[in-house]
Amino acid sequence: MTLQLVLIAAAALFCVGLYGALSQQVVVMVMMGLELMLNGVILAAAAFWWFLAPTPDGQVLLLVVIAAMTVEMAMGFAVATLLHRSRGSDMTDSATDLSG
Amino acid sequence: MLSTIVFSVLAVIALASGIAVFRVDSMARATYALAVSFVAVGALLLMFDLDYIGVITILMMVMEMAIMAIYMIMFMGMNPALMPMSMVHNKRWSAILAVGTFLLLAGGALLVPWPARSGSPATDLTASLGEAIMGSKMLVMLTVSPILFATIVAALVLANPRGRYDRWGDDLQRARPDDPQQGGLGK
Amino acid sequence: MGLRASIALGAVQSIHVLVVEVPGWGATRMRVEAELARRGWTAARSPADADVLLVCGVPGKKLESVCARIWSQLPGPRARVAVHNASDVASGLEKAAAELLDEGRQQGDARTRSHQPVEASDEIEHVGHGGSEESAEHSKPMDMDMDAEMDMSMDMDMPMPGGIPLASGGPDRDGLEMDVLHVALGPVLPHWPAGLVVHCALQGDVIVSAEPDVLPAALQPNNDGPIGNNSRSAHDERRSTVARLSDAAVQVLALAGWSYAAGRARRIRDEVAAGTALVDVAADLDSLARSVSRSWLLRWALNGITVGDAFANTGEGAGRHEPETVRGRLIGWLDEARRIARYNTEAYESPDNPELQRSLLDAIPQLLSGTDVATARLIVASLAIQTAQIAQAREPRT
């Protein structure tokens, strides 16, 4: 197990998530793509921490990433509910007018 | 050697279930595939001695995915029947972009001369994490907590269609709130 | 004795029986429940849970087809028994146990029955299924409801996995567009009025609309149950009223999830039905009524669940301003039962009142819309509809 190996795995996870986030139409599926990207980020961050500088401070970064995931998720659900309520739809394409 | 094998197995599980998220035909399966991916990454974190973070990742993500499954069903209305679904747009460009990013990142991972390891992990990582949070990195956590609180409030405001005037009447004089589903306290 | 045989012997010690009550055979059903409790058997909650399908009474054509469908849902080893009056109950159960023990017969049954996946229990009555694998099922005459037919034509061009059309959406009470699921509550549900079917449109577990119907019996029960028996003394009348009231209390208590109190009410009911003097159960009734009205958890759980103005025009509810609550009805039943048991008074509410029962049935759509399934079940149970009288009243028309 080397740093390179872990980073490649993390990059693969990240890119699967990226593909999902870009290609999916439904808000909830886009969120799943984002989650998967963050999953890759967690793995990469843990690898950097372990192989480069295993100091206590590094772990805090991981906690922050996890906190970011919850925020993303909570806001995603709220926006999905709002979209669903106001338009009866949860497709990202139908929300393009939000970009103004 | 053993650790490489365990790592590879877990990484393959994480990746395969990650891919499955966008390949399977049912919302429930997609959600649970993502949960499996997170559990595998959580187990990988345990390999780096990150006990606390690893278990917390598993805990949080399984919880999140169980809730996610409900949203999936609520908003997308699939029966467990394996309903073929394809809800993608610009699939081709997404794929190209994703593969490109992967090549870039993987190339970086292989080509960058990573520095040697400096320092060594503390004997009790969980305790050291706690000391970091309550000590040198307290500011980070002090920032994160109001953000989380703001998220709760913002998410509720966005998602809840009924304000207190809907519930308690225009003059807020009702004895009991007018809710579609009565709560346990009547508040 | 081989392992197989000893497992089978153990298995028949705690048989789960799915009891289907045909309107009018309430007394037989109560007798079955008493007999199950005596033997340490269990009343099954769903076809998947059951070893024995026991039909109390003679079902009409529709109810018969429901029974056939449920029979196909029993996992097996399985046995089917029909009981037509209370004295047959014990022998019927014995027969079922013997049938379950008969290895050869069960193996033959397993070989010959269809091995297609069965429908889920909520699909008891209908329709909506157009898949090829079920065409065999549908070759027998079955009436289709209008709404389901409409669903089918709408969804014809959609892919239908397993022959089930996808749910279509509709606005829900929280202003979200939600899928609408068509589910028939009943006719075979635990603690549910006999033969009643409520065709519901569900969003999640919230009922959007409800359409009640009663599946009648094929013939009148004879000398069994509260109706069809005109030559009863006043004493029998009191006795059957106490049994009926405590049976109604059993249903509500069981649906509130209070199995202990429901069991006590059931024991009182069974004792009365078995011939214990009314005075002897009065003390039990008193203590049950006391613990029910004292339970703050029950008060909290049932708080705010009302039967609306369903009883506003009857003698029972006349002059009230507040809508009657489910808890109020429950306590009312217990109080009346102990009053009848203790003092020699006449039954206040006459059970033979087809118009009242009819109006209760008609109140269901309005009472149930917007409630969740748990609340709806409590409301229906607290109406204590005597479906037999409705089926009887409608007989000439069908």
Add this chain to the structure above:
Amino acid sequence: MTDAAGTNPAWALLAPVVLGLLALAAAALNGILVARAEGRTLRSGAAAPVFEVARLMRQRRRTTVAADVLLWRIGCSGLVVVALLKTAVIPVGPWVLADIPVAIVWFNAMDVMVWAVVWLIGWGANSAYSLIGGYRFLAQAVSYELPLMFALVTPAVAAHSLRVSDVIAAQQELWFIVWMPVAFVVFCLSVVAFSSWGPFATAASGDIAGGILTEVSGVDRLLILAGRYALLTTGAAFAVALFLGGGAGPLLPDWLWTLVKTLLLLAAFVVVRHRLPEVRPDRLAEVAWMIVLPVVLLQTLIVSIVVAVRG
């Protein structure tokens, strides 16, 4: 990751057996209570779980039209697996499978697994009643989970450790139940809730034809029912370790004390079922968030202050 001290290979084989026996004892007690209520002999009640096992072994499994069989079967076997994974961190006297430094978080992560598993059981069958059962469980879960988390954290704060053996060691002088009773009660209620048992069994209640159990038969049903009892057992054993001093007690060896205390607590859980009506999740939510959660937080705060003052 694991601390090998105290790990005994024989215990790895014995632990599931002990778990099974305790779960069976709980089922027998339940049978006895039912038999007593129905006026039958207590012996027939005690044998009821054995008969039930025989019945379910003999019964065939079934599938429903368009069921998601893969997820359904995973869900059905999941509860037992989760209970076994919980057992791994519970010490019984000198033996424990994995005395990991984050055992309390591990226990918590496993009861979150129950969320996923129960919902799967409800979802897989493609039946409205089952699915409603699954929804009900999740609605209940969001009510009990946060109070449960803080109830778990409280003993950890007092013991300065998330390791169960440290928590037991910290109770040498005073059992935690004495000065954190609120956390203990909340923890016990949560155990009953995540086992969907008794007053918190709305996910499998009769008004929806058995809810998550509506469509399962045979071995699947056996696994779910066994899993519920096993979850109840692990919950009781964990409460003993966290609040009741683990194996501390006079005369008897500590492993025996652990088992005795676990059995007593388990019996209390089983009795609760026969005493109380069900608590509907829609009613529970408001109470859990507006009363129980602040009270548990207050408990945690008090314990933290005491710990800080004592140094």
